[in-house]
Amino acid sequence: MAIEILMPALSPTMEEGTLAKWLVKEGDTVSSGDILAEIETDKATMEFEAVDEGVIGKILIAEGTEGVKVNVAIAVLLEDGEDASAAVASSAPAETATAAPAAAPAASSAAPVAVSVPQSPDWPEGTKMKQMTVREALREGMSEEMRADETVYLMGEEVGEYQGAYKISQGMLDEFGAKRVVDTPITELGFAGIAVGSAMAGLRPIVEFMTFNFALQAMDHIINSAAKTLYMSGGQMGAPIVFRGPNGAAARVGAQHSQDFAAWFMQIPGLKVVMPYSAADAKGLMKTAIRDNNPVIFLENEIMYGKTFEVPDVEDFTIPFGKAKIEREGSDVTIVTFGIGMTYALAAADKLAEDGISAEVINLRSLRPMDTETILASVRKTNRCVTVEEGWPQGSVGGYISGVIMQEAFDYLDAPVITCTGKDVPMPYAANLEKHALLTADEVVEACKKVTYR
Amino acid sequence: MSAKKADAKPNVSAEELMGHYREMLLIRRFEEKAGQLYGMGLIGGFCHLYIGQEAVVVGLEAAAEEGDKRVTSYRDHGHMLACGMDPKGVMAELTGREGGYSRGKGGSMHMFSKEKHFYGGHGIVAAQVPLGAGLAFADKYLDNKRVTFAYFGDGAANQGQVYEAYNMAELWDLPVVFVIENNQYAMGMSVKRSTKSPSLWERGAAYGIPGEEVDGMDVLAVKAAGERAVAHCRSGEGPYILEVKTYRYRGHSMSDPAKYRTREEVQKMKDERDPIEQVRDMLLTGKYASEDDLKAIDKEIKAIVNESAEFAKTSPEPDLSELWTDIYTDA
Ligand SMILES: Cc1ncc(C[n+]2csc(CCOP(=O)(O)OP(=O)(O)O)c2C)c(N)n1
Ligand SMILES: [Mg+2]
Numbered sequence: 162m163a164i165e166i167l168m169p170a171l172s173p174t175m176e177e178g179t180l181a182k183w184l185v186k187e188g189d190t191v192s193s194g195d196i197l198a199e200i201e202t203d204k205a206t207m208e209f210e211a212v213d214e215g216v217i218g219k220i221l222i223a224e225g226t227e228g229v230k231v232n233v234a235i236a237v238l239l240e241d242g243e244d245a246s247a248a249v250a251s252s253a254p255a256e257t258a259t260a261a262p263a264a265a266p267a268a269s270s271a272a273p274v275a276v277s278v279p280q281s282p283d284w285p286e287g288t289k290m291k292q293m294t295v296r297e298a299l300r301e302g303m304s305e306e307m308r309a310d311e312t313v314y315l316m317g318e319e320v321g322e323y324q325g326a327y328k329i330s331q332g333m334l335d336e337f338g339a340k341r342v343v344d345t346p347i348t349e350l351g352f353a354g355i356a357v358g359s360a361m362a363g364l365r366p367i368v369e370f371m372t373f374n375f376a377l378q379a380m381d382h383i384i385n386s387a388a389k390t391l392y393m394s395g396g397q398m399g400a401p402i403v404f405r406g407p408n409g410a411a412a413r414v415g416a417q418h419s420q421d422f423a424a425w426f427m428q429i430p431g432l433k434v435v436m437p438y439s440a441a442d443a444k445g446l447m448k449t450a451i452r453d454n455n456p457v458i459f460l461e462n463e464i465m466y467g468k469t470f471e472v473p474d475v476e477d478f479t480i481p482f483g484k485a486k487i488e489r490e491g492s493d494v495t496i497v498t499f500g501i502g503m504t505y506a507l508a509a510a511d512k513l514a515e516d517g518i519s520a521e522v523i524n525l526r527s528l529r530p531m532d533t534e535t536i537l538a539s540v541r542k543t544n545r546c547v548t549v550e551e552g553w554p555q556g557s558v559g560g561y562i563s564g565v566i567m568q569e570a571f572d573y574l575d576a577p578v579i580t581c582t583g584k585d586v587p588m589p590y591a592a593n594l595e596k597h598a599l600l601t602a603d604e605v606v607e608a609c610k611k612v613t614y615r
Numbered sequence: 616m617s618a619k620k621a622d623a624k625p626n627v628s629a630e631e632l633m634g635h636y637r638e639m640l641l642i643r644r645f646e647e648k649a650g651q652l653y654g655m656g657l658i659g660g661f662c663h664l665y666i667g668q669e670a671v672v673v674g675l676e677a678a679a680e681e682g683d684k685r686v687t688s689y690r691d692h693g694h695m696l697a698c699g700m701d702p703k704g705v706m707a708e709l710t711g712r713e714g715g716y717s718r719g720k721g722g723s724m725h726m727f728s729k730e731k732h733f734y735g736g737h738g739i740v741a742a743q744v745p746l747g748a749g750l751a752f753a754d755k756y757l758d759n760k761r762v763t764f765a766y767f768g769d770g771a772a773n774q775g776q777v778y779e780a781y782n783m784a785e786l787w788d789l790p791v792v793f794v795i796e797n798n799q800y801a802m803g804m805s806v807k808r809s810t811k812s813p814s815l816w817e818r819g820a821a822y823g824i825p826g827e828e829v830d831g832m833d834v835l836a837v838k839a840a841g842e843r844a845v846a847h848c849r850s851g852e853g854p855y856i857l858e859v860k861t862y863r864y865r866g867h868s869m870s871d872p873a874k875y876r877t878r879e880e881v882q883k884m885k886d887e888r889d890p891i892e893q894v895r896d897m898l899l900t901g902k903y904a905s906e907d908d909l910k911a912i913d914k915e916i917k918a919i920v921n922e923s924a925e926f927a928k929t930s931p932e933p934d935l936s937e938l939w940t941d942i943y944t945d946a
Contacts, residue, residue, distance in 0.1 A: 323803035323875065346773035346809040347740050347801055375739065378774075413659030413711075415722040417738035586942055590722030591711035592659065593932045 163243060164213050165234040168222075169200065179227045180235060181206060189217045191238070198224075198235070215240045240481045283445060283473070283480050290471040298440035298472055299329050299405075299461065302447030303367060305477075307337055310365060313451055316343040316356055317369030317406075326371045327407060327466055353379035353404070357386045357456075360400040365451060370406035373460065374418050379404075387456035388431030403450045405459035408436070409501060409551050410588055410599060412464070419588035421552035423499070426458040427528045427561070433482055434529040436460040436500035440470035442526055445480030453482070462501045483530035487539070491521035494609045495539040497562055498549035499525040502600070505581075506549050509605035518613055528558060533565050540566055544575040545612040549605055554582040576612035581605050627835060629903035635677065635834045636894045637912050639669035642693045643891060644920045645702055646865075649692065649709055649723075652924060653869050658709045661738075662723045665693035667864035670890035671796055672697035674837025675764055675857075678845050684754070686734040686747045687766035689724035690796075690863075694766065698731045702919055706927035714930030718937060740801075741767055741774035744793065748780040751791035751854070762848045766794045770801020772815045781822045781854070788853035792844040793819070795858040796831070802867045803875035816858035826856025832888040862888070 168178065179201040185191055192214040200209050218239040222229055229235065293301070307313045314337075319326045321334040321344040334342040345352040349370065356366040370376040376383065383404060391399030410419035426434045433455050437443040443461070450457040472478070488503065489510055498506040503524050510520040521539050525531065540546050546566055548559030559580030566578055584598045646664045653662050665672075668690075676697040679685075687694045695705050700716065708715025708726050716726040726736040734750060737743040747765025754761040771777065772795050784791055795815050799806055812818060816826040825847065829840040837859060844855040862884045866873040898904040 319802055319804065322808075326802065344804065344808065346804070347770045348773050348775065350775055378739070411660075413722065414661050415725055415738065416720075417725070418661070584938065586938055589720045589933075589938060590660065590708075590717075590725070591719035591933050591937075593935065594711075594720065594938050597935060597938050 163218060164215065164238040164240070166197065166211075166236040166238055168229050168231050168233045168235050169209055170231045177228050177230045180222050180224055180229050183220060183224045185217050187217050187220055191215065191217060211238070213238055213240075216243075218243070240483070241479065243481065243484070283441060283486065284475070284478070289474040291474040292469055293440045293444075293472045294467055294469050295437070295440045295443045295461070296327070296329055296466040298444035298470075299447055299466075300331065300333065302444040303330070303451070304333060304336065306448055306451040307333075307341060310451075312363060313365045313367065314341040314343060315367045315369060316345060316352055318345055318347055318371045318375075320344060320369050325369070327463060329461075329466070330369070349375050349378035350382065353382040354386065356402055357382050357390075357400050360387070360402040360456075361390060361398050365401050367403045367405060367451060370404065372411075372418060372463070373406050373408040373422050374420060376404065376406070376422070383426075383432070383456070383458070384429055388429050391455070392431060399454060400456050401454045403447075403453075403457045403459050405447075405450075406461060407463040407466070408460040409462050410464075410583075410595075413590060413592065413595060414588075415590045416587035421460075421550065421583065423460055423528055423550065424552050424556055424558050424561075426460075427531075427558060428556075429529075432456050432458055432529060433527070434458045434460070435482060435527045436462075437526060438465070438488075438500055438503040438524050440468070441472045441478075442480060442486075442524070444472055445478050446482070446526060448477070448479045449482055452479075460500065465501055480526065482527045483532050484527065485532035485535040486524045486526060487521060487535065488524045489520070489522040491519035491543065493519045493543055493613055494545040494547060495521045495523060495536070495543045496547050496549055496605065496609065497523045497525060497536050497539075497559070499528060499558070501551060502549040505600055505602045505605050508602035509549075509609060512602065512606050513609055516610075516615065518609060518615060520609060531562075533562075533569070536562060537566065537570050540570050541573045544573055545609075546574070546578045547581060547605060547608045547612060548578065549581045549600065551583050551600055554580065554585050557582050576614065579608040579612055581608050629898075631677075632894060632898055632901075632903055633908075633912070635670075635673055635838075636891065636898060636909070637916065638673045638676075638697060639834065639891045639894065640912065640916045641702070641919065642666075642669045642673070642696050644916050645696060645706070645923065646692060648920050648924050649706065650865070650869065652706075652710065652927070657928060658723065659711070660722055660724075661689065662709065662869045663688075663690040663867065664863070664865045664869075665690055667884065667890075668796060668798060668831065668861045669693060670834035670837055671794070671831045671859050671861050672766075674831075674834045675792075675794065675841040677834075677838040678841030679762070679764065680845075682732065682759070682761050683845075684732040684734060684747075684750045684761060684763040685766065686743045686750060686763065687736070688740065688743055688768060688771065689736070689738050690768070691724065691726060691736045695726060695728070695731075695733055695736075698728075698733050700726075700728050700731050700733060702923035703926040706923040707930045710927040710930070711932070712927060712930035713933045714926060719933040720937060720941065741771035741777050743767060744771065744774075744777045745780040747793070748784045748789050748791050748854075751784065751789040751848075752787065755787070755789055760849060761790065762845050763791045764794055765791055766796055768801060769795060769797040769799065769806045769815060770804065770809065771795075772797075772818075773809055778818070778822070781819060781824055784854040785819075785822045785824045788851060790848040790851070791854045792841070792848055793824075793826075793854060793856045795856065796861055797858055798861045798863045800863070800867070800875070802871065803873075805875065814858060816856045819854075819856040824854050824856055826858065829857050829859045831859035831861030832884075832890045832893065834890055834894060 182199040215238040222235040324331040387400040409421040563578035711719040750763040
């Protein structure tokens, strides 16, 4: 997701300043520490450095401008793979937020505002592809990063000699040895803490939870240690760490082993949270997660491990965080989902098509940061939205999204957003009950029909 | 800290020995049947069999009194049968039917019986250990002279919450027997690969808890150790640790290919240490029973197990309204 570079406060008393000189231009690649601009404060002319890396997408305040208020966006930084149109989209909310309420009421239902949906190609047309399961993609993503960076290591229960409880790390002990593929005793709180400590001291751990149900044991280190250290240390040290493993319902494993924690983790500032759907997502996001200097919660799904997808057969394939993918274009309703929710959404979209309803399906992939721009752009086009997730309804991801839509695109909505979720119950074991506890494609169809008044 | 071990086998009546034989055999045949039903798709999810470990629960239940409590992990079928729960209700829970102990909502890993003082059936490794101490906390609080058996595995023994529970249990003299069922493996991880502690029960010494190691393939040795532990707890002296050395013959769960040990290792255990065979030998060589007597028991057990399987297949699925019940109780 594009990052806005804000006018910095470069002295304790500075409220505004002059943007004296840009030292970069649009299209320049910058990395953290590069000097971006000279800024005159009330006291002196200061050099202003980049903290993030990326490409300068757009300069919003021209050099020589006086009286630029602190925290006003002065430029937009694009992350890997984004193009400049994202910069415009991303700088748009300020305009639409003020412009829409006046313009929209009349326009919204009658003539949908033409908003071009930003394409999100993860690879250029004509890229050579290979078939791969999600499991293989995860493994390949981890292995490539471990080959590239000696400080990356994998730790968890049964990841080594057993070859992984779900065989994600199969063969990795052989390739990387016991120093870098570390079998732990059953001690989630302990090894999560050890991994975070090692990250603070310069390593880049990948912590596998056999399933995320067991991450509950380690919650304190994930949230109180990993997510907050950067902030508490004033930026001196953080925890570049990936916590990964299967999340959500498997099959018939009952209440303590079937739960989706996406909404839980998504709430925490300091964590990044991603959930891949396809093998390409899995590989591309995994590599980005390992390279990220922040703690990343990487939510996999046991049911998806064996599914096969196409993955670009290229040297170094990554997918940036904060970038949703429009998996299917449509005009009547926007279905926003992520992870295994995609399977329900795509099945529903097929069924809806038979009834002449065209659904646009957005695969979020990354929940924090979340690409709300893509959601909003789509909703401004379709005027209707259904969210789909496996987790529980109260405090859900969909609930958050519908809040964002209400705040940012209320006047574009022709129907209230419907959030499709798992049932508000612990997961039962009995086959018939479990089936009813889980989300179904039919429920998504029904919701889409409701918002389209069919 | 170790309590003295009994040096000779205690005298035992024919009736008692036959009882142990019958109960261990019930667990074995029940588990074999469960494995079969799993293969037929009638049982789903995780299913952890207790085959090989039967002497542990049968021996300890023989040391328990009416009203004593027990709590364990997901490997719980044996514990439920040994404390007198109905095989039909257990099997029907495995198949997720209305006739199951949790009316199909818990499954293999999560069953409970208030009547039999069985407090589950827990899927999170070691969570049952502080819960067990908590059951004992309530017993002490209510001054009802009950003892709790908190069972957990060698793998679970590495979880931090075990030691938090140990410390408080001893600090507050809680009447709980911590039973470490050391079957040598936690999924694929052998004890040797998970700790450098030479013994698990001795870790209790750091908190002042006495304990001992027990031959878990010998039901009489388990019972004798259980009696020492229970006497200690019931007299108000606080917790006690039993590290029961045992062995599981099957994989960790139904889907474990068990490549981490050799077939010979398993076979050797079966041939030389089998808890049921040991008692069978004792019964025959001590002339407590004839081959025919034992055959009659085998037949009787087979009938009970078949009946439970039949019940588990024919009991209806829970009503869909069950999805929404038991989330809360009346305020
Ligand atoms: C907190 C937690 N971590 C991991 C697991 C996955 N898991 C289930 S059983 C098991 C092995 C436990 O071994 P042990 O305690 O020796 O008991 P056993 O299975 O041998 O009876 C593991 C790792 C879990 N259920 N809970
Ligand atoms: Mg074990």
